[in-house]
Amino acid sequence: MAETATLPARRSPLDGVWTPGDHGAVGPGGPGVTMTRRLGLSAVQLDARAGTADAVRHAIAAALGVALPAAGHATSGGDVRALWLGPDRWLLMAADGFGLEPKLRDAAGPAGGIVVDQGHGRAILRLEGPAVRDVLAKGTGVDLHPRAFAEHAVAQTGLFHLTATLDRRRGTGRFDVHVMRGFAVSLFESLCEAAAEYGYRLV
Known part of the structure; x- marks a missing residue:
């Protein structure tokens, strides 16, 4: 039986200096x-290839229930928050257990989106x-x-x-x-x- 690779748990870079x-x-x-x-948050960057921004927006709204925001704004929908990072570029966040990255790949990939994990x-x-x-x-x-x-x-x-x-x-x-x-x-x-x-x- 093939072994499933397990990503290391994320550690806060502030562990050594954080004194409650x-x-x-x-x-x-x-x-x-x-x-x-x-x-405990997953953060995933989403880019839309040239000419695909509208299709990506529709795909994400349908699959995740969040509208990708316009310039200078953030939106929340369901369990996901989306931040505008630049033209046709967004950062989406959800709790680790939500499975954000695979859901984004399934929804945005066919529409022309590029997904990059930024959580670590x-x-x-x-x-x-x-x-x-x-x-x-x-x-x-x-x-x-x-x-x-x-x-x-x-x-x-x-x-x-x-x-x-x-x-x-x-x-x-x-x-x-x-x-x-x-x-x-x-x-x-x-x-x-x-x-x-x-x-x-x-x-």
Whole structure:
């Protein structure tokens, strides 16, 4: 009987530096920022070959129940979240047990889509709290005011001199920050330094 290859379990690049608890100048009202590692997520990049974007959109909507977003936005549908990364390019995410990559290959491949697993190459942090926009504003030139960066807005930007993706979730103080795995510790350290004056909690 042929053996089935098993991929190694994903480990967070922040395992060695993540110390749960409150840090910095936490006031009586609690920390200004709470950080959580988004673990157990599959992340898959989807590209549409030239001239196939509409067919890929229809195939993904029919198979996964999520509409691929327009420029600068994210969408959620069913168990899947999709982020716009560039022209005819998206990042889709779901819980590991969902089987995202094979479902995407089955749906998008015949329509002209190219699927690339990104789960081992990315780190995702969720930042929330009343001081989140102030902390992120120290490292990016993107206007994060709710009128300019609404719910489900997405931006590819420099963040503390690193390339990152900002995904604003529901509520004025909740963002997911995506960075390539090799830069995760550097970004984390910069975020901690920027958040220290408000106090921050690592969950």
